[in-house]
Amino acid sequence: MRKLNAAVDRFAYNHPRFGIPNLMKFIVAGNVIVYLLAVFAGYGSVAFLAFDWSSICHGELWRLVTFIFMPGYYSTGDVLWLALFLYFYYMIGTVLEREWGTAKFNLYYFSGVVLTILVGVIVGLVSGWAWITGTNYVNLSMFFAFAVLYPETQFLIFFIIPVKVKWLALIDAAFFALSVLTSLLRLDPLGALLPIIALLNFFVFFAPELGRFAKR
Numbered sequence: 001m002r003k004l005n006a007a008v009d010r011f012a013y014n015h016p017r018f019g020i021p022n023l024m025k026f027i028v029a030g031n032v033i034v035y036l037l038a039v040f041a042g043y044g045s046v047a048f049l050a051f052d053w054s055s056i057c058h059g060e061l062w063r064l065v066t067f068i069f070m071p072g073y074y075s076t077g078d079v080l081w082l083a084l085f086l087y088f089y090y091m092i093g094t095v096l097e098r099e100w101g102t103a104k105f106n107l108y109y110f111s112g113v114v115l116t117i118l119v120g121v122i123v124g125l126v127s128g129w130a131w132i133t134g135t136n137y138v139n140l141s142m143f144f145a146f147a148v149l150y151p152e153t154q155f156l157i158f159f160i161i162p163v164k165v166k167w168l169a170l171i172d173a174a175f176f177a178l179s180v181l182t183s184l185l186r187l188d189p190l191g192a193l194l195p196i197i198a199l200l201n202f203f204v205f206f207a208p209e210l211g212r213f214a215k216r
Contacts, residue, residue: 005207012104019106024093027109028086030069035082038074046070051117051132053124064117070133089139092146099149108145112138112201119197123190130190137179137198143172144202 012018020026038046048055049066056063073082097105113135124130146153147169154162176195183191 004204008104008107008205012101012107016101016103018103019110021097021102022094023097023102023106023109024090027068027093028090031071031082031086034069035071035073035079039076043074046074051120051130053120053128053130056124067132068113068135072134072136085139089142092142095150096142096145108201108205109138109142111204112141112198115197115201116194119190119193123193127189132190132194137176137195138201140172140176140195141198141202144169144199145205147172148206 034046034049048060049063049070051063051067052060071082071086073079093105093109096108100108116132116135116138120130120132147165151164151166151169153165155165155168156162176199179195180192183189
């Protein structure tokens with residue numbers, strides 16, 4: 001892990017212009033566009049964007065990328081939740097990019113995406129089926145990164161209750177564990193592997209910090 005972490009830092013240092021500046025702005029904009037299409041034209045109008053292994057095998061290779069822009073919310077009743085989550089992830093992504101620089105933040109996000117694609121491909125090859133909509137676990141792993149860097153930052157839950165990020169991260173960790181457990185009980189290998197892979201990406205980027213924390 002430490003060697004991979006050192007390689008990431010070295011690459012980011014040697015290639016400061018790598019990546020897309022303000023990446024989360026484009027991710028959020030893509031999610032909003034897909035949501036609007038789903039609301040006004042129905043889910044069927046955006047289903048062709050999802051990661052669907054059988055369709056990919058039939059030449060629909062764009063699905064390897066376009067699943068990133070599927071928001072997970074597709075009705076008018078979901079608009080407040082969508083706005084809340086997109087604002088939240090945009091804010092966290094912007095802070096991480098400012099802290100790390102564009103190159104390292106892009107590496108963090110896209111390595112999570114690539115690992116997600118690899119899991120989808122492997123599960124598809126083994127089982128013949130794999131369906132992924134969105135990068136929910138990659139986004140949640142960004143919150144872990146934010147919590148490690150700014151553990152004492154407070155968010156207002158329901159705009160009223162102040163809670164420190166480090167406690168919210170524990171809730172995030174419990175959600176990951178529950179997702180893995182329920183997916184295993186459903187015999188859903190893809191659902192179990194996606195959160196694990198997102199955590200693996202997090203561990204690679206935060207190996208030194210986690211090592212120091214473990215020693216303390």
